[in-house]
Amino acid sequence: MLRIESEAEQAFRREVRDWYAAELPEELRDLTFRPEPARALGWYRRLSQRGWIAPHWPKTFGGMGASPVEQVILMEEAARIGAPELPTQGLNQIGPILQRFGTPEQQARHLPAILNGDVIWCQGYSEPGAGSDLASLRTRGRVEDDEIVVTGHKIWTTWGHHADWIYALVRTNETLPRRQGITFLLIDLTSPGITRRPIRTLADENEFCEVFFDEVRVPRANVVGPLDGGWSIVTALLDEERIQLGAPSHALRALERVRRMARALGPALGEAGHLMVAEAEMEVAALTAAFLQILTGVASGKAGDPSGLKILSTETTQRVLDIAQELAGSAASLKLPEQVAGAVIDFSELFLQSRRLSIYGGTNEIQRGLIADRVLKLPKGKRP
């Protein structure tokens, strides 16, 4: 963040930095990617007890109600110290959905559990045939008295094999137009009839999975919003979610890699290397500035451009990691992180992982289409 911080903001930054330095266990620093739940959740709970797990949640629901600047300070300090990435589906997705559309019972049951790190959530939108065209989903829910009986197949479910609960879209009405027959359901993953199969990724990790539902009985009390009215819930929230996807946290983490490599290289960085590091600094500064502006705008009721922010944030991260690859030279293909000049440096994993960023959360092609349509108001043409 380039702007001058107020005294209160500076004090907050010092407080965050000191607390992280004192509290974050050594073994959780500088991890390449998200640690497994057993390791991640202890830290999640520490942050939660400190009151910093949900900066963007309103205070009424136990969040911090943090200002945009405070949110960026938290991200910058986390990146600086090499804090681990934590599961976000609860905090960024289902949490906000329940805050807006959940019943008081659903809120009381699920929101504290998310904040406390008692439950891991996953997202069941995508199916083998339904990716960008999410409304073509086929997983079916048959309404029987006070239950919905779900049968179908979800895929690419991040952390699905670690999760306790899934929020899913299921088709409950075949006769209505395709966007109108979809219901939003909360499903306990220990219910009979669910099987899961992990899928390995390009970065060689079991990061997501397939989830199969065979006549799974879900109480009707677990429907969020109206029956058959799930689509409007998802679309109402997409913009807010994309702003979180547009946060500079990944880019800051990537930039930290570049900075460490530059320090380790010392004079070997050379002139071309200096220019690349400078470019990385500049790109992340631009992203952070855009995030601050859009978030500030949203707080005062402006629509913002979440699609643009999502593209900016994901492609900035990717560009910064391209630079890290070049700086790494022949080490760029090493699989595991190494201790170099006093710092742990990961050469390839973040770079491989970063391919995901332009695919998930609505691909960047889909976001570009939305900008053409909604922001630039270009003629529709053949774009669906």
Place this chain on the structure above:
Amino acid sequence: MIEPTPEQVLMRDSLVQLLGDGVARTRSAGEAWPRIDRAPWADIAGAGWPGLLVPEASGGWGGTALDMVMLLEGAAATLAPEPLPAVLAIAPLLAACESAAAAALLGQLVSGEAIVLMAESGAFPLSHEAGFVLFDAHWADEVICAEGEGDAFRLVAVPAADLADAPLRRTIDGSGQRVFSLPAGAGLELARGCRAEAAYHSAVNRLRLGAAASLMGLVRGALALTIDYLGVRTQFGQPIGSFQALQHRAASLHVAHTAGWALVCEAALSVGGEKEGIACAMVKAKASSTARDVLKDCVQMHGAIGFSDEYALAPLFRRAVTLASAFGTSQVCLGEIGSLPRCA
């Protein structure tokens, strides 16, 4: 565009058949890592491949740089784990050394008895203490290292067993890398002086050219998968290949491949001439960045399936990243071109 000759096609097809499904072998090698299965190498050597570029007088086939790139381009997408490209590029260096020690090593290399690889000098900037990087390190029996300059230049062969103390690090394509330094005077001297230095530089050039050809082979394989996928995957009721956003992207990748492959052929034609050094630096820079960019776009156009390891794209991607990092990244090679005297 230069097309392979009928002989080159025959050679390429028989090599590809011999290498078989490299992905399957790489995956099972992953479980046994760093143990390797030498049986396929015995077949490769038995068929005479390591001698491709070795002069006939030294028991080889006397093949050209263009033969090499046609073969390596064709073989790359099999993703065979064996370090054939490196061996191919190094064999003529041993022939050029004109020493008994080098001749003996060449004999072992051609027969398949020994896998001889060459270490890259001073290319691991992040680790200041070490002087050499060896890719495919766990395949090597003998490692060639170059030291000094001009009259003090020395080319030595070190038994790989002597390097066992240097940590073997896994690379993302399932292979391994060792970074090491040599004690003064270590190794068996193969050649020394300015002529040896020139021969060494042309070996580096061939390594770069071979890596570039392999990278373009990976690009061609990935593009073929992607074009197919654009035709069969439907979203919004139409094949995704009907969306102009993807059509233009695919067209750009096709153009990038055309330029990259043309430069590979051109660089192969430069070998032996004055511009060989600059051409091979250029082709490695170009192929490395083109491959990384094209492979990224291919993953993107597949959506999530492109990000899953079960689909054929991921191993192509990881191999491309590894090759791009070896024997001079884009930036390293561009830096060399930029600092050479103008030689248009």
